[in-house]
Amino acid sequence: MEKAVLRADARRNRARVLAAAEEAFGADGLAVPLDEIARLAGVGAGTVYRHFPSKEALFQAVVLERIEQFAQEAQALQAAEDPGEAFFDYFQRVIRQASLNRAICEALAESTGLGFKADAGNDFRAALDALLERAQAVGAVRADIDGDDLRALIVGCLAVERYSPDSRHLVRVVVDGLRVTGN
Template sequence: MNSPAKPTLRADARRNRARVLAAAQEAFADEGPSVPLDEIARRAGVGAGTVYRHFPSKESLFQAVVLDSIEQLTEQARERLCATDPGEAFFEYFRLVAERAVLNKALCDALAAAGGVEPSSEQRADFRGRLAELLARAQRAGAVRDDITAEDLVPLLSGYVAILRQSPGDLGRVITDGLRAHPPGHENRFDTTG
């Protein structure tokens, strides 16, 4: 027996929901999950009732923000799968995911599986699948070491996020340079000929 389809939101309701999600993402990034729902409504330019109509609790709003962020990142990975320079597309995306996690506390919490917010297995598989595709394309192009696996990327991303959180600047290049097939400035480091 099929379950009934979810009702489609009217255009104005979709816009309000998107405004609430955007405002919540900003508020959670600025203040963490303790930000009041009234503050999110104020930032979105809607009444508190509008927030509660779409998200009956702060937890449901927090979860929606985290899942929306993961969906956006997955979509951005899909877009990079058509890039003419697979190596640059991979490294650009790797940095984007880490930088977004540093800037967005809600996403950081989700990536660390904190607060009970977890992407669905389908969302997790989709995100990791696109990341693996970007990796494979970059490896075929000779831009990324061939001994790196897709499973290696999640802990490497976590390390990159930790570095960026502790040392803003370019120290994260240590990780990205370690992923490169030929790190900048090290191509002939061990060449003893000539």
């Protein structure tokens, strides 16, 4: 089935709704009312519903857009000169960025992240796994960690960052634990 092309004004409205929803969901998670998102976007509630049939659909669209960005960043790093440094920088950046957005934290925590139906979740997993494997191949990351372990560690680190921001050193402890001794 071919996707309908939106008119320019409809594309702008959709983009405004997504931006407002990202801000609102980032602060309040799913608790934010759709009317508030419409107000923030400067559109009517009907405009929101024309693009997104439910609050959950809008939430998923916002989260998937961010997860796609994470996946693209990880894919771009797969050719990095230093796979270990690229892996650790990326791991910490995902935690730092996601911890600032309640919606992303909630989505990543759901069934160890990305349990909803979307290619973006698979792309993120594959790109993260590839970064991990490259870093392990050069001896920078412990060999006894797999992609599922890594995603569980991300969720744990997000909880630390989100709910105990004064305990940022705990993420460094996790990162140190991923390193091969001597690196």
